[in-house]
Amino acid sequence: MNRYSRPYILNVCTVIALTISGGLVSIAGELHVSPSTIALEQPEASQQLIIWGSGSDNRRIDVTRTATLRVEPPHVASVDERGLVRPLANGSATLLISVGELRTSIAISVTRLDNPKKISFRHEIIPILTKSRCNSGGCHGKAEGQNGFKLSIFGFDAQADFDSIVSASRGRRVALASPINSLLIQKATALIPHGGAEALLPDSQRERRLVRWVAEGAHYQSEDIQSQDAPVAEIISIEVEPHEQVLLAAETQQLRVSTVNSLGQRQCVTSECEFESNAASIAHVDARGLIQASSIPGEAAILVRHLGHVTTCRITLPRLGQTIERPIEHNFIDTLAWAKLQVLGIQPSPICDDATFLRRVSLDVIGTLPTVDQAKSFLNDPATNKRQRLIDDLLERNEYADYWTMKWLDILRADALTISPQGAVAMQRWLHRCFAENRAYDDWSSELLTVQGNTSAEGPGSFYKVLNKPDEAARSVSQLLLGVRIECAQCHHHPSERWSQSDYVALAGFFTGLSLKKLPNGEQALISRGGKDLPHPRSGELVPASVLGGKAADFSNVTDRRQVFAAWLTEKQNPFFAKAIANRMWAHYFGRGLIEPIDDIRETNPATNPALLTALANHMRDLDYDLKAFTRSLLNSRVYQSSSRTLPSNADDEQNFSHYLQKPLKAEVLLDAINQSADVVEDFNGWPTGYRAIQVWDNHMPSYFFRIFGRPVRATVCECERSDEPSIAQALHLLNAPELFQKLSHRHGRSRRLSNSNLAPTEVIDELYLSTLSRMPNSAERDLMLHAFTELDRRAATEDVLWSLMNSKEFLFNH
């Protein structure tokens, strides 16, 4: 990309200071202007300028809005305070630019205002409908339209929109004989009553473009007309300038967006495209592409969208004046994480203590609290490599397979109502074996994809009982294994990605030919026969099956189309597969994905640390998808072992892993933790005694506790389905529930045993701390808890100390 090409430089080597958004920033040296010349050929055309200089820190500094701008002669073009140039009359002019002592100028040429190129509905009217939000989902873009006028959402179906405007309702929306009186324009400018109020300003550039389009005959595209102009060249991409930018608090930055057509020509569409920030609290962007940085350090991606094309500008807001002390590096993860924090000026938190690490890693790896004995022996172990050994031990525990099976049952949608209890058990056993034997992830993913046979036999066959339509299978598999959400493209072009309805249908083509056959014993078998390409939902033409971003698939020599998909999925070059699982694993352990949401990987949703994600994906490949080995690398990193306590410089940081992010315990884990701390065994409705909550595969087993603590319903492949939102029902339950009271006062429970023992109150308190928080109390805590023993009888005191620990945030969260 040729950004900042050929800047015109007049004055060099001058240093001046100017006020930008209230702060004093110096720029030195050259003044750069982009673009280098301006050519305007349509009355409604506009050109955004960006004027910048180099700051003392070698940063590009946008001075467009502080520059003095003047067009000479002034009747040829105008320029507004934001640097947007518009034509006024045919002719040549010079734009004189000065910033303090620095001066420069560029040439402006305005031509063809009297005989402009005809307007293309597809390229020039659709953006108006989008920018004015006429075709948004809340308005005419919704499926049934609004008050009889329907447009395609975000204008993805230009032909349908054209018909809707020009032909539908007997053509009443355009008046060729009197363009300004077209219903379309009268409504849009609210000259006659319009539910959407004034979507277009009268006499604005957009309104004038609409009027001219009607006056020219309201054609679909300009080659329809006899014209001296060449056919409209296809737009192949859009470019944004700058592509990335470091801003300081409260600074602003103008963006400039151009389309690039197949002939390589660029046209400014800054005022016609859409902008959106993925982190508006860090950097906000307005409708004209002006970015306003906040005072919160971090990063934001500004999404730019125009006619189905997307691109992004990455904004980084470092924290200034920080000297970062890089903690030691245990492995490559630390190197890359610290590098990022250094750029941002964020200090990583210190390493957590042993007790915190023990509780954290146990809850994260096996979904289970350490026992009192485990806690004691770990805390007293003098070995320097004890954390590493603990990680190895945990990965070999049975609970590891239990816990990860539960997690995958959720996202494989093992809903016992939908896939039958037999199907859920079959899936549960299969997953359990995969995790217990540590089968390679690419291996069992392939099996999941290409499974055939009895859905009640151990295996993942019942996955396809839920995904019983090709397109549903395609979008679920895509989200689950590729981390790509394509369901938007079912109905319309993905609003922030390149995926179109064709891509969606092409992917669905892999999942055709599947059927469930009834077996003599009443069970079902999944069989795959042949398969076929599917028709495009609008054109009806068959779309050859192809992988995302790939060519038509070759199905010679296979009977099951899914095998071709599986082969592509697990090949080394697959751009999504390793990244998706690396990000999913990262999110599990670190509380947040490098890409978030974790299954929404796309160019316009960049990772917070792209280098780290790339390294993790490569590491996953290098390990041949050995999930335990990968987990070991994550957990042995110093980043994972950071304290959850924040420092002044990292308290606001939510996305760069400067400290461990607290996580509420999952419903099942919390229930097991309560039972283990109280040392009671819970009988689950219909289950043999001794089963723990994380082992219960039946997601419909009635449980008030699971409901209020957010057990997922397994209706989607999204991990986001598990709600970890706190609620008052949760608080009320933990405070008052008779069920909890019974556990605390159970005659075989921990409290009763301790109160009947000869232990001193402080020893009782110590054990209660170890059983709930896996640590010893400090002296302030011990003093607090001793009040119970001075005020109440020993039994009540023991119960109430345990009760208060279970209601502490330290217990309810993994920290």
Added chain:
Amino acid sequence: MLKLSLGSPSQNCRGISRRHALRLGSCGLIGGMTLPRLIELQAKAAGPKGPKAKSCIFLFLEGGPPHQDMWDPKPDAPAEIRGPFQAIRTNVPGTFVTDQLPLCATMADKYTILRNHGHNDNGHSTGYHYVMTGRRASFADGDNPIPNNEFYPSFGSAVSRSLGAQGSLPPYINLPHPMQGGGPGFYGAEHAPFVIEADPSQPDFDVKDLQPPMGLSAARLGLRKRLLAGLDTLERQHQQATGQAMTTYYEKAYQLVASQAARRAFDIHSEPEKVRDAYGRTQLGQCALLARRLVEAGCRFVGVDAPGWDVHFNCFPSLKTDLIPYADQAFSALVTDLDQRGLLDETLVIMMGEMGRTPRINAQAGRDHWSMAQTIVFAGGGTIPGQVIGATDKHASATIGAPVGVNDLLRTISVLMGIDPDRSYLSPLGRPVPIVDGGQVIPGLI
């Protein structure tokens, strides 16, 4: 495990008691605590005068109440359509209801009968989903989970999110069990209904987990509170935002536990016997009474689920002895009581089900599902009383003219409550989802 007495279970047409399923899977999600956006929204939606309805009581006759046997009598239709009930006059000249609604007939000037509601979803759980969310269900009708609205939020959750809580009570409450389409959808647990998992008509009625376990002495309660406060102080300095949110909920929970207002509101036993009798000592009657107490204490949206209306077989005896009299008594007592307390203007009362019932009585002397026509009754909250809006044809089988749809209903409630129906919230995928999906305000009602 929870096993609550929730009155007689209803057998629906699938032969499975869905109430039974509810009893097993009893859910008690909780209303949200978002800070109110009250002023802004009220101003935006209702203009300078402000909205009328501060709260809404939604009596849901689950299973499908027979409109022609209640509010839309067809005395001139053949017997197999008309049924055994007679049309009687109300105190509004020209307005007739059936003789099974004698109490409501004496006060028809206080409410409005809308006879032209209809949609075309003939399923129980799907219809419930549609009415509560304004969105078509994407699942097949049947034994769906509760709540069944996994994506789209119920209207009560939208009220919770838009208006927030006033006072210590949660803004959105379900009784006496969760409404099947009443979940928060993608709004999340924060906007789930607080469910009173108990039947207020029972002598031992109490709200789950609202009070500490029996037998804890005042000394222990005091100590527990001090221990927790002490721990909180010790750990607060290093809590992250998630932990702080939980602390907020603990504070709300403590407020609710400690709130005299909440305790009073839930304490239906303190209501004079005469008043309790007036509502009827039935589950529906006492839920209606409790609903009044809850809106008095600041709850915004109370959804009462009244099951048992799926009358496929030999329906007239049960309609005559159990179902319609209870509804007649509960609705008339609620509206009269609110009116006498001066609360009717600011409390919107709506009674309806997920569908009406077939015009023709079937071979088993029952009526089947009929979503083409249903009657909705409205009172208070800024609605114009004493009217009949819309009509059905001579057999009560189709609305005359286009039916008033679910989204027309939800849009109307929204406007009455001062909620901008077109306000969107972003789904987890970032798609803006408006509170109400289209529709128009019901003409003539406001």
